[in-house]
Amino acid sequence: MGVLEGEGIGQEVVPAAVSVLERVCDLNGLKLELRHGGPIGRQSIAAGGKALSPGVKAFCSEIFDGGGAIFSGPGGARFVYDLRAYFDLYCKLTPLVPFPGLASGGLFCGGHTDDVDILAIRENTGGLYYCEEAHIATNPAEAGIRAAFGYSTAMVRRILKAGCLTAQRRRHRMALTTKPDGIPLVSELWRSEAEGICTQSGVTLEVLEIDNAVYQLVADPKRFDVIVSPNMFGDVLADAGSLLLGSRGMSFSGNFGDGNRAVYQTGHGAAYDIAGSGTANPLGQIMAVAMMLRESFGQPHAARSVEQAIATVLEQGARTADIASGDTVVVSTRVMTTQVLNALTRQTVPA
Numbered sequence: 001m002g003v004l005e006g007e008g009i010g011q012e013v014v015p016a017a018v019s020v021l022e023r024v025c026d027l028n029g030l031k032l033e034l035r036h037g038g039p040i041g042r043q044s045i046a047a048g049g050k051a052l053s054p055g056v057k058a059f060c061s062e063i064f065d066g067g068g069a070i071f072s073g074p075g076g077a078r079f080v081y082d083l084r085a086y087f088d089l090y091c092k093l094t095p096l097v098p099f100p101g102l103a104s105g106g107l108f109c110g111g112h113t114d115d116v117d118i119l120a121i122r123e124n125t126g127g128l129y130y131c132e133e134a135h136i137a138t139n140p141a142e143a144g145i146r147a148a149f150g151y152s153t154a155m156v157r158r159i160l161k162a163g164c165l166t167a168q169r170r171r172h173r174m175a176l177t178t179k180p181d182g183i184p185l186v187s188e189l190w191r192s193e194a195e196g197i198c199t200q201s202g203v204t205l206e207v208l209e210i211d212n213a214v215y216q217l218v219a220d221p222k223r224f225d226v227i228v229s230p231n232m233f234g235d236v237l238a239d240a241g242s243l244l245l246g247s248r249g250m251s252f253s254g255n256f257g258d259g260n261r262a263v264y265q266t267g268h269g270a271a272y273d274i275a276g277s278g279t280a281n282p283l284g285q286i287m288a289v290a291m292m293l294r295e296s297f298g299q300p301h302a303a304r305s306v307e308q309a310i311a312t313v314l315e316q317g318a319r320t321a322d323i324a325s326g327d328t329v330v331v332s333t334r335v336m337t338t339q340v341l342n343a344l345t346r347q348t349v350p351a
Contacts, residue, residue, distance in 0.1 A: 001292075002063035002070045004037045004056065008270025009280035010073025016282035016337040017071070020306060021289045023341050028302045035063065041075030041270070051077035057086060060263075069296040070263040071288065074270040084124045089255040089263060090155070091162050092122040094238040095291070096221070101314030102246040102323060113244050116221045119166060120241060122234025123159040124255055126151050129231050151186060151230070156193050163228035164201040173225040174203050177210045177233045190230065214240045242267055247322040249281030252288040254295055262296045264288040278332040281320040283310055286340060309343040 005014045018034070025032040037059040038044070044053045060070055064087070072083075083089065096118040103113060131149035136142060160176075167174040176194045178187035191207055198205040208216065210233045216223065217237060221244055229237055242251040251267030266284040274280055286306065294303035318339050319328040331339070 001033065001068045002035050002037055002059060004040050004070060004072040004075070006073025006075045006270065007039070007041050007043045008074055008076075008272045008275040010075075010270060011275065012278070012280050012333050013266070013282040013285040014071070014073040016333060017285040017289050019337060020286050020309075020340055020344065021071075021293075023344055024289075024293070024302050024306055027305070027344065028299070030297075030299065030302065033068075035059070037070075040072075041077050041079040044075075044079070045077055050082070051075065051079040052082040052086065060087065064259070064261050067260055069260070069292055071292060072263050072265045073285070074266065074268070076270055080265075081129050083263065084255055085130065087257055087261050087263075088125060089257045089261060090123065090125045091159060091256045092124040092234065092253055093166075093256065093291075093295075094120040094122065094234075094241070094251065094253040094267060096120060096238075096241040096244055098244050098246065099250075099311055099314050101311060102250075104325070107243055113221065116244055118217075118221060118224045118241065118244075119170070119226050120234060120238045121159065121163045121166065121226060121228045122238065123151075123155065123229065123231050124234075125231075126155050127231035129235075151189060153189065153193065156190055157197065160190075160194050160197045160228060163226055164197050164203045167203045167226040168201060171225040172203050173206070174198060175206045175208055175213065175224055175227045177208055177213045177227065177229040177237060179210050179233075186230070194228070210236070213237060217241055218243055238267055247281060248284075249320065249322045250284050250287070252284045252291060254288070254291050256295075260296065262292070264292045264296075278334060279321050280333045281322050282333050282337050283320075283340075286310060286337075305344060305347060306340075308347055309340050312343040312347065313339045 005011055038055050040056055041051050044051055063070055098113040098116055128149050131147040133147045136144045136146050163174050178190055180187040194205055242248045245251055248268040253267055255263045290303040290306040293299040317328045318331050320336055321330055324330045
């Protein structure tokens with residue numbers, strides 16, 4: 001397994017998550033081989049390179065070729081976009097499953113997030129984030145920027161097929177986000193392909209405009225099962241969905257390509273403003289460990305044990321500052337991690 005600690009709070013939350021990974025592997029008799037890669041993002045640029053350096057590319061390639069996955073902290077600048085494009089990590093999965101222990105501490109009450117179980121699927125290598133940009137410099141009065149992007153039918157089909165396959169394994173419902181009046185041709189391509197693939201798959205399709213989809217996700221999350229989105233729409237939707245989790249610090253995701261290529265990360269950035277303060281929430285990064293154990297290494301029992309340890313700690317009232325409320329106890333990054341480690345050691349989870 002390859003580890004990229006990243007920058008900002010990555011230097012704190014990634015080692016915390018790795019300590020949980022080491023503990024769960026030890027408790028389950030799993031062999032773990034860790035390799036650490038170099039700097040990414042702004043740190044890599046400051047060292048005289050690019051956000052995704054040739055060295056990190058080679059490191060990730062070696063990990064993938066050996067059957068491993070990458071566990072990554074946040075990296076600034078173009079790091080995540082360049083990584084996804086270079087390794088064709090076209091499918092991003094973001095689970096939105098709130099912990100019951102946080103039900104009374106977030107923005108919602110009255111059972112609003114009870115039984116919410118959503119998987120947001122984002123097309124990860126096309127769209128606006130990979131547009132061609134050029135300066136317009138005909139004269140000072142008309143100076144500006146021109147940007148153009150496109151989606152091929154093949155790109156759209158492969159992510160929609162991933163969405164339908166996932167929906168078949170869950171509750172056979174899939175929502176698609178579009179914007180037909182804003183980008184009519186792109187929206188029609190996604191809608192028409194989704195209709196055909198869902199019909200063939202026996203999956204019920206709901207098509208929502210992105211602004212309405214974000215509203216409904218917050219207002220009525222129980223209506224959703226699988227949500228598939230173009231790149232930028234999926235980015236916005238997943239960030240809004242973190243409200244259901246209680247904080248962006250609780251969010252996490254996996255980026256997948258063909259074969260065994262997978263990179264696991266949080267759904268938040270480097271949070272440079274709190275880096276080094278010991279206040280960062282490590283739980284999103286730790287949940288990424290659970291996702292990696294389940295999806296890349298076929299260890300659902302170990303994954304459940306990590307999730308249950310987090311649930312136990314939250315039910316006991318421990319909170320980092322971003323998820324604190326009422327009479328809960330605010331703890332540091334290190335203390336939260338220690339409590340998860342202790343809960344992990346004490347528990348017994350049926351296989």
